[in-house]
Amino acid sequence: MTTRRAELTRAAARLFAERGYHGTSIGDLARALGVQKGSLYAHIDSKQDLLFEAMSEGARAFHEALDAVPDDRPAAERIRLALRAHLRVVAEQLDVATVFVREWRYLEGERAEAFVAERRRYEERFRALFREGREVGALRTDLDEHAAVLLVLSAANWAYTWLPEGADTDELADRFVSLLVDGVRGYSTPT
Amino acid sequence: MTTRRAELTRAAARLFAERGYHGTSIGDLARALGVQKGSLYAHIDSKQDLLFEAMSEGARAFHEALDAVPDDRPAAERIRLALRAHLRVVAEQLDVATVFVREWRYLEGERAEAFVAERRRYEERFRALFREGREVGALRTDLDEHAAVLLVLSAANWAYTWLPEGADTDELADRFVSLLVDGVRGYSTPT
DNA sequence: CTCCTTAACGAACGATCGTTAGGGTCTAAT
DNA sequence: ATTAGACCCTAACGATCGTTCGTTAAGGAG
Numbered sequence: 001m002t003t004r005r006a007e008l009t010r011a012a013a014r015l016f017a018e019r020g021y022h023g024t025s026i027g028d029l030a031r032a033l034g035v036q037k038g039s040l041y042a043h044i045d046s047k048q049d050l051l052f053e054a055m056s057e058g059a060r061a062f063h064e065a066l067d068a069v070p071d072d073r074p075a076a077e078r079i080r081l082a083l084r085a086h087l088r089v090v091a092e093q094l095d096v097a098t099v100f101v102r103e104w105r106y107l108e109g110e111r112a113e114a115f116v117a118e119r120r121r122y123e124e125r126f127r128a129l130f131r132e133g134r135e136v137g138a139l140r141t142d143l144d145e146h147a148a149v150l151l152v153l154s155a156a157n158w159a160y161t162w163l164p165e166g167a168d169t170d171e172l173a174d175r176f177v178s179l180l181v182d183g184v185r186g187y188s189t190p191t
Numbered sequence: 192m193t194t195r196r197a198e199l200t201r202a203a204a205r206l207f208a209e210r211g212y213h214g215t216s217i218g219d220l221a222r223a224l225g226v227q228k229g230s231l232y233a234h235i236d237s238k239q240d241l242l243f244e245a246m247s248e249g250a251r252a253f254h255e256a257l258d259a260v261p262d263d264r265p266a267a268e269r270i271r272l273a274l275r276a277h278l279r280v281v282a283e284q285l286d287v288a289t290v291f292v293r294e295w296r297y298l299e300g301e302r303a304e305a306f307v308a309e310r311r312r313y314e315e316r317f318r319a320l321f322r323e324g325r326e327v328g329a330l331r332t333d334l335d336e337h338a339a340v341l342l343v344l345s346a347a348n349w350a351y352t353w354l355p356e357g358a359d360t361d362e363l364a365d366r367f368v369s370l371l372v373d374g375v376r377g378y379s380t381p382t
Numbered sequence: 383c384t385c386c387t388t389a390a391c392g393a394a395c396g397a398t399c400g401t402t403a404g405g406g407t408c409t410a411a412t
Numbered sequence: 413a414t415t416a417g418a419c420c421c422t423a424a425c426g427a428t429c430g431t432t433c434g435t436t437a438a439g440g441a442g
Contacts, residue, residue, distance in 0.1 A: 020211065020212075020213055020296075020297070021211075021213075022211055022213030022214045023212075023213045023297065102293070105211075106214065144366050144370060147366040147367055147370055148370055150346070150367075151345075151346055151367060151370060151371070154342075154346040154350075155341070155342055155345040155346075157345075157352075158344075158349045161348070162341075172338070175337075176338055178335075179339055179342060179371065180342070180371070182373065
């Protein structure tokens with residue numbers, strides 16, 4: 001992957017995030033690189049390629065961030081670290097995160113199906129944190145797992161709409177989780 | 192507003208939700224109504240009109256639903272009813288809700304600015320529920336209001352992506368809020 | 383019988399879309 | 413000095429875009 005190609009992918013992620021996939025023309029992308037639009041086809045086969053690549057980068061970033069969460073900590077702690085990881089990716093790579101969350105649906109053909117599987121896999125990793133936490137007894141046994149996961153994933157997936165690029169997200173994630181965990185664990189931290 | 196015009200708006204909301212604003216052509220809309228595309232301009236001035244109208248319908252539905260929440264109940268109860276109201280609109284009018292939440296950003300000119308104000312106003316109504324609840328002492332005084340509102344609004348705004356049309360949302364909203372409130376109020380419902 | 387409304391037709395507009403083709407100009411290695 | 417490859421150009425393609433236009437058909441009101 002040459003330098004120029006990476007530049008193109010980055011520009012594509014930025015414009016797709018800003019104006020949407022269908023709202024961004026090949027001409028727009030070319031202008032962003034200071035180049036004639038026909039020239040882009042020395043680097044890509046189609047516009048779809050750029051969408052696929054941007055969203056793949058997003059997927060990779062999210063999974064890698066989640067990989068760094070150690071699996072020998074208490075459940076609540078791991079959930080906290082997982083949300084930290086997710087929000088950090090959103091803040092540090094807002095463009096690809098936005099493409100991953102919002103623009104993926106313009107993928108066509110088998111790439112679209114591949115993405116849905118990819119996405120399900122990512123969400124399943126979050127779900128597993130809650131499930132394991134409950135099975136081990138670290139979370140209360142009557143936990144409404146479905147609702148809890150949905151709540152965390154909603155916060156995670158909606159974040160791209162309001163998180164400013166480069167924001168400090170660790171503290172924010174902690175505040176989300178402390179709100180949630182006090183409910184999840186069935187008692188509160190005394191005020 | 193004649194019947195035909197309303198049909199057109201409804202079809203637009205459906206297609207905009209399904210394929211996105213820029214992913215939906217006037218030709219697509221015409222085909223959905225079984226009509227030549229030029230014929231649509233007897234009803235509208237521009238494609239933007241349809242987007243504006245669909246999103247306005249969404250705004251109206253959400254506000255009206257919130258209006259029905261009585262203001263003489265405890266804070267946690269009002270939050271519960273507000274989320275119920277929101278999710279009900281999403282499930283019952285999935286298309287306009289989707290346009291309201293996701294496609295509004297393709298509005299152009301002053302309509303875009305008007306929408307942002309409209310949206311802020313809606314979110315402020317949710318924020319007020321938490322603020323008043325805290326000031327009155329119904330919610331704990333050290334409540335992380337910002338995070339709590341963000342969490343509820345995230346769940347609300349993300350719902351269009353996974354809520355099936357016509358789902359029973361009251362119970363779901365209750366489960367969300369019971370998770371949240373146990374944290375918010377600083378004690379748990381005994382298991 | 384006429385007038386007006388409502389709705390749609392079909393053809394065309396200029397602009398822009400994504401994409402292709404062929405040729406040109408640098409740089410760095412041989 | 414020659415070659416290879418990366419990079420870009422100009423020009424054009426067929427298709428589709430949103431929009432405009434003049435016309436037509438049906439039906440109720442006077």
